[in-house]
Amino acid sequence: MEDELCLTLGNPSGSGGDEQLVPPPDFTIEISSGSAGSSRKIWTEAFHRWVQHAVKVEPAYRGWLMLAGPEAEPLSLCVIDGMPLIYAPSEVWMLESAQEVLDLIALAERSKRPVSKGEAVAIPLRSGDGQPSAVIGAHSSGGAPGAFFRRHLPLLPLFLQLEAERMEKEALAERLAREEELVLRKETLFRSVEKLFSLIDVERVLSEAIFQIQELFPDAEVDLLLSQDEPKIGLPVKPLNIFDVNNDLCMRAFMEEKVLLGEREDGYVSEVAAPMIGKQGAYGVLHLKAKAVLFSPEDCEAVWAISQAAGTAFENGKLYEQSNLLVNELRLINELTKRLNQSLRLDEIFDYAVAELLHIFDADYCCILQQSQREDQLLVRVSNIADLNGELVAKNEGFSGVVIRTREPIIESDYSRHSLIRSVFMENTGCRSLIASPIFTNGEVVGVILIAHHSPNFFTYDNFKLLSVLSSPIGLAISNASLHAEVRRMVITDNLTGLYTRKYLDEQVGWHQDSDQCGSLIVVDIDDFKRINDSMGHQIGDKVLIQVSTITRSCIRESDIAARWGGEELAIYLPHVSVEQAMNVAERIRGRVNAETNPGVTVSCGVSDWSATDDKVSVELLFYRSDMALYKAKRAGKNQIKTG
Known part of the structure; x- marks a missing residue:
């Protein structure tokens, strides 16, 4: 509440119309008002209550009363006919003598004093500083309203004061309610923010x-x-x-x-x-x-x-989420690395890697390719598509070619719509999403991992990053297994001839005798090999030994085991082969050595076999019988085959 309004009833001295108004006693009231709008509201409500009180005291009065603002603009209209009826100011024109009263109101506002004419009267009300605050106009149906005003107008300041106090209390209550609502909203907001942070x-x-x-x-x-x-x-x-x-x-x-x-x-x-x-x-x-x-x-x-x-x-x-993801990724990498390092067999590593990758990425297909012996090709080492296993793929084709060329992982969100690369793998499987990563060993790309799914946009960027991370332990496991396989090959392989060692042959023959029903052993000896070393030198002797070993290896099956038994002697074990079949193999070796070696040499062969029905079956006995058969061939003139 900013200003104070002091009201003084206008002094009606002097002639103002047909009836001389007796001036009421001067008095002032203080009205707190925050704005022109609230001041008008106080005047209007107080006017209504004053009229209702006056009519209750003087029910015989008939006519109408109007409240106008300081600029003579109508604010409220009360028609009194037994009981007051409130009308909007715009409806004043429906009343008789409306223009006459409005003219009087305007005149009273200009002259700053009451004026009357016949049955109409207008009394200005001004503030303590003499400025107009309102004008009350009236029209009486039963004569001049002067007496009505003399009796009731002195009570108007009281109604104004009461109305001002009432409105101030309402404003205070509204303010308190608003502040309470704001406090409640702040508490609600605080709980909401607290809940979000929790x-x-x-x-x-x-x-x-x-x-x-x-x-x-x-x-x-x-x-x-x-x-x-x-x-x-x-x-x-x-x-x-x-x-x-x-x-x-x-x-x-x-x-x-x-x-x-x-x-x-x-x-x-x-x-x-x-x-x-x-x-x-x-x-x-x-x-x-x-x-x-x-x-x-x-x-x-x-x-x-x-x-x-x-x-x-x-x-x-x-x-x-990211911290949990990193923790899970580290746990996954640790578990994968541990499982991969539990085996040094390449086939087991590849099988486990594919199974785990399918599970981790919830993928439909997975394929691991490795550099083949030919520089321009990749070998499909393992895949959950059986027809692909063992297939050779051109090194510069498809997504695997892109990975090897760029040495970077790739992600394809929708192969059928966006890809500029033709992929036989994606077309044959009907997949639309793919992630791929290179496999590194000692800084070189030695393979590629391809993971695919039928749905488009299936793999996320997190999947893409995770595959890049997982490819490292997979590559390390492959490298370790390859090195182990190479070391093992070197241990069981003769450096000069490329054939297996005698120890390995002994182990394999013993294993076959425990699991098979029969088998044969051929012992091959190069005739007069000492004379070749003595006359032509050991380098020529080594060359002859390599030639004979190569011919021997080409005359047997992949499942057969050829080994350097000692010096110039070779031994070949033939699983599930009878002595008659072994004789044929020995003859094939003897004939090709005689025809293809340079310098030309001949070989003598001793053949023996074993069967599960024999009384005594052992590795030593089998080798002894073949060795005896070889000596028999030597004594018979060499370049021939004997059985023992």
Whole structure:
């Protein structure tokens, strides 16, 4: 309440019409008023109550009374016919003598004194400083209203005072109610923010933020626009598209990181766009559109507070997710590495790697390719597509060719729509999503991992990064197994001839005797080999030995085992082969050695066999019988085959 209004009833001295008005005693009242609008309301309500009181005291009065403002503008109209009826000021024209009373009101306002004419009268009311505050005009149906005013006008200041006090109490009550509402809203907002900060799950943060906004503004249209993909959670979550001209307000709020308001021409707020901001940047925008109730400044502040809390909670949730993901990835890498290192067999490593990759990425297909012996080809070492295993693929074709050429992992979101690379693997499987990574060993690309799924956009960037990480322990395991296999090959292989060693042959013969029903052994000896070394030198002797070993290896099956038994003697074990078949193999070796070696040499062979029905079966006995047969061939003239 800012100013004070002092009211003094106008002095009606002097002639003002047909009836001389007896002036009431001068008096003033103080009326607190905050604005011209509230002052008029006090005058209007006090006028109505004063009229009702006067009519109750003097029920015989008939006529009408009008309250006008300081500029003689009508404020209220009361028609008295037994009981007062309130009408709008605009309806004054329906009354008789309306213009006459309005003229008197204007005259009283100009002259600053009461005026009357016939059945009409107008009395100005002015403040303590002499300025006009209001004018009361009247028209009486039963004569001049002067007596009515003399009796009742002195009570008007009392009604004005009472009305001013009543309105001040109402204003105070409204202010207290408003402050209580603000306190309650702040408490609600505090609990909402506290609830958001207590959440660590991203989906629950989004759900809670939208729920709180909808609780505060049930009549508003609420949308949450995110700058990154989120799972579908049954909430009004939409992607934030920077090219969408219909969301210019949201886009600007996101870029400027401040709340923006959509104001109408009348200045009211009908739209609010509040960015969700964390310490690392903005993540989305809370967008509200008013339907029935427009937004107040307090509403906008509440939306801003919730959006800031949601942004921080969302960021914390994402960081928590990422930390969990990193922990799970480290645990997965550790477990995978441990399992891979438990085996040094390449086949087992490849099988386990494919099974784990299919499980980890929930993929439909997985394929691991390795550099083949030919530089321009890759070998499909293992795949869950049986027909692909063992296939050779051109090194410069398909996605594997891109990976080897760029030495970088790749991701394909939709092969059928976007890919510029032709892939037989993707076409044969009908897959649309793919991630691929190179396998490194000692800084060189030695293979490629391909993982595919039928659905488009199936693999995420996190999957892409995880595969890049997992390819390292897989490559390390392959390298270790390959080195182990190479060392083992060197241990069981004769360096000069490339045949197996005698120890390995002994082990394999013993193993076969434990598991098979029969088998044969051929012992081959180069005739007069000492004479060749003595006459031509040991280098020529080694050359002859290599030639004979090569011929021997080409005359037997892959399942047969050829070994250097000692010096110039070779031994070949033939599983599941009878002595007659072994004789044929020995003859094939003898004939080709005689025909193909340079310098030409001959060989003698001793053949023996064993059967599960024999009384005594042992490795030593089998070798002894073959050795005896070889000596028999030597004594018979060499370059021939004997059995023992």
